Amino acid sequence: MKKLVILGAGTGGTIMANKMRKTLDRSEWDITIIDQYKTHYYQPGFLFIPFGMYKKKDVIKPKADFIPMGVNFILSKIDKVDGENNKVILEDGVVINYDFLVVSTGVRIVPEETLGMKGNLWHKNVFDFYTIEGSIALGEFFKTWKGGELVLNIADNPIKCPVAPLEFVMFADAFFVERGLRDKVNITFVTPMSGAFTKPRASKVLGNLLKEKNINVIPDFYMEKVDNKGKKIVSYDEKEVPFDCLVTIPVHMGDPLIGRSNLGDDMDFVLTDKYTLQSTKFDNIFVLGDAANIPTSKAGSVVHFAAEVVYENLMCAIEGRPTTAKFDGHSNCYIETGFGKGALIDFNYDTEPLPGSFPFPGIGPFGLLKETRMNHYGKLLFRWIYWHVLLKGKEMPIPSEMYMAGKKLN
Amino acid sequence: MATKEYAGKTVNVSEDGYFTDASQWSREVAADMAKEVNLELTETHYKVLEFIRDKYNTGGSLTIRSIGKSGIASIKEFYKLFPGAPLKKATLLAGIPKPASCI
Ligand SMILES: Cc1cc2nc3c(=O)[nH]c(=O)nc-3n(C[C@H](O)[C@H](O)[C@H](O)COP(=O)(O)OP(=O)(O)OC[C@H]3O[C@@H](n4cnc5c(N)ncnc54)[C@H](O)[C@@H]3O)c2cc1C
Numbered sequence: 001m002k003k004l005v006i007l008g009a010g011t012g013g014t015i016m017a018n019k020m021r022k023t024l025d026r027s028e029w030d031i032t033i034i035d036q037y038k039t040h041y042y043q044p045g046f047l048f049i050p051f052g053m054y055k056k057k058d059v060i061k062p063k064a065d066f067i068p069m070g071v072n073f074i075l076s077k078i079d080k081v082d083g084e085n086n087k088v089i090l091e092d093g094v095v096i097n098y099d100f101l102v103v104s105t106g107v108r109i110v111p112e113e114t115l116g117m118k119g120n121l122w123h124k125n126v127f128d129f130y131t132i133e134g135s136i137a138l139g140e141f142f143k144t145w146k147g148g149e150l151v152l153n154i155a156d157n158p159i160k161c162p163v164a165p166l167e168f169v170m171f172a173d174a175f176f177v178e179r180g181l182r183d184k185v186n187i188t189f190v191t192p193m194s195g196a197f198t199k200p201r202a203s204k205v206l207g208n209l210l211k212e213k214n215i216n217v218i219p220d221f222y223m224e225k226v227d228n229k230g231k232k233i234v235s236y237d238e239k240e241v242p243f244d245c246l247v248t249i250p251v252h253m254g255d256p257l258i259g260r261s262n263l264g265d266d267m268d269f270v271l272t273d274k275y276t277l278q279s280t281k282f283d284n285i286f287v288l289g290d291a292a293n294i295p296t297s298k299a300g301s302v303v304h305f306a307a308e309v310v311y312e313n314l315m316c317a318i319e320g321r322p323t324t325a326k327f328d329g330h331s332n333c334y335i336e337t338g339f340g341k342g343a344l345i346d347f348n349y350d351t352e353p354l355p356g357s358f359p360f361p362g363i364g365p366f367g368l369l370k371e372t373r374m375n376h377y378g379k380l381l382f383r384w385i386y387w388h389v390l391l392k393g394k395e396m397p398i399p400s401e402m403y404m405a406g407k408k409l410n
Numbered sequence: 411m412a413t414k415e416y417a418g419k420t421v422n423v424s425e426d427g428y429f430t431d432a433s434q435w436s437r438e439v440a441a442d443m444a445k446e447v448n449l450e451l452t453e454t455h456y457k458v459l460e461f462i463r464d465k466y467n468t469g470g471s472l473t474i475r476s477i478g479k480s481g482i483a484s485i486k487e488f489y490k491l492f493p494g495a496p497l498k499k500a501t502l503l504a505g506i507p508k509p510a511s512c513i
Contacts, residue, residue: 220495237489237493295471
């Protein structure tokens, strides 16, 4: 029996398990997927929890529901990969051999990287919304908050879903308007980048949107510490921003198992060929999703597009052919802008987000880089698609490679 | 493509001043470029620049945090070495093409 092992049963790992079990002959191939947790979280839903739009039950399901028959699911923490000897070692010392390995262990937030972040205000006045615990704690806080300085801060890049912080402040604007508290809540968006977003055209459009909504932007702020006593955040060049409620996007890193396995960079992101999606160290190790150090967004839509490339190249490798698929970094994100509207961006390694319509040129129904009601429904629909289509590795009506039709260049 | 003169050498640069060919860099070129931003390069500056070039050559991702973890300078010291916009200044002086912005 040959062995395919998948590390991590999140978005990417689950998609791969489904795709590969459909293709590989059961009498020849054993497929194993390993994860430390039983519960699958729909992470994009964490954004909606602080505003009472989703509850915990809306974003969780058992992982086992999405892992197909004929795939072994091991519930265990993974200690490390021994790439020289094609072995995975679990926390309790159990060794699992593989012929091919897919690493899809994602990334995690590391508040401990920033001085004072996990101080005595953590989950009292300092929150994250990138974990279920953080988003629920923040939801509780908002229920009785009377207003003050609401500061959102990005500690460092890269982060998961780089538009989520923008969506957060726009939701917050709508939320406090609806509660009749907006004149008591001052909203400030603090970022280490030089504008609202990384890509110039989108940054301009999104920056203007923030201005319209009376949200302050403080750019070029590289966070050194949270001062719990003075209730302020401080940058390395000694700028200060006071807060009553701090919503922070902590530093992101890969799982420490990547470091222990010597597969990653200094942030434990896996060193990955950005086109073939193979580990740069071992040809029989493929990397899918947030875990990779490739220069595109860490987002579920990217995972979906990348899964098609990993699938094709893994099949090439299995059949002893040179890899044929080449990833273009395609990313496609709905952006909630509040009051029942949303925007949409579509981009890749080489092309920044442009205005236009999507997926059908000239028709849409979704508008690129502009606020429409339809885009908001697109985002809500995404949760249904995620559970019912995406995780199961089914075909979606959008090709993995980005196309220019429907996009306006100027 | 534009060219610029530094320390008597012609180098190719992009419209925002980044090198398009990292091999055209030398310590002398960097020292000359540094004058444009009123910096006098010390040995620590050079160590940072070489760390950045090494990261570029090996395809690693470059962030302020990774420089802080390099053991050459803490992030605070890095801000003192290249005041204002440290990563931008340092990558320019290191003579590498414009780093892909983190997305
Ligand atoms: C607030 C928020 C909003 C978002 N919004 C959007 C959005 O609107 N659109 C979008 O496309 N994307 C969005 N995303 C991003 C999206 O959720 C992720 O990009 C996607 O889930 C990544 O999939 P993955 O398979 O790479 O990692 P994950 O789904 O995170 O899975 C990694 C898995 O590996 C397991 N694992 C890691 N280390 C170990 C170990 N040592 N041992 C055992 N198991 C391990 C983990 O338990 C986990 O189950 C959002 C994310 C957040 C946090």
